Amino acid sequence: MQKFCQACGMPLIKKEDFAGGDENSNFCAYCVNADGSVKSCEEIFEGGVQFFISQIGNDRKLAEKITRKNMNGQPYWQGKDCPILKGETATDEEFAEVLKNLS
Numbered sequence: 001m002q003k004f005c006q007a008c009g010m011p012l013i014k015k016e017d018f019a020g021g022d023e024n025s026n027f028c029a030y031c032v033n034a035d036g037s038v039k040s041c042e043e044i045f046e047g048g049v050q051f052f053i054s055q056i057g058n059d060r061k062l063a064e065k066i067t068r069k070n071m072n073g074q075p076y077w078q079g080k081d082c083p084i085l086k087g088e089t090a091t092d093e094e095f096a097e098v099l100k101n102l103s
C-alpha cells in the first residue's frame with residue numbers, strides 16, 4: 001500500500017524516503033529531526049515553500065498558498081493550532097494545476 005508522509009504528503013516509496021530509514025514510520029526523512037521528533041510547523045512549512053518554488057518558479061506568494069493548502073490537507077496537522085497554516089490558501093484549481101506538473 002502506498003504510504004504518504006502525514007506531515008507533508010510526500011510519497012514514501014524507498015527506504016530512505018522514510019524518517020530514520022524506518023519503513024514503519026508515517027513521516028518522511030525531511031519532516032523529522034535527528035532525534036526522531038517531527039519538525040515544527042514553521043520548519044516544515046518553509047521546506048514546503050522552498051520545494052514548491054523549485055517546482056513553479058520564484059513566486060513565493062503562490063508557493064506559500066500551495067504549501068498551506070497541502071499541509072492543511074495532511075492528517076498530522078488536523079486539530080493542531082499552527083498560525084502559519086492560517087492565511088491565504090490556494091484554490092483547488094491552483095493546487096491541482098501545480099500537482100499535475102510536479103517533477
Ligand SMILES: [Zn+2]
Nearest residue numbers: 005008028031
Ligand atoms: Zn514529510
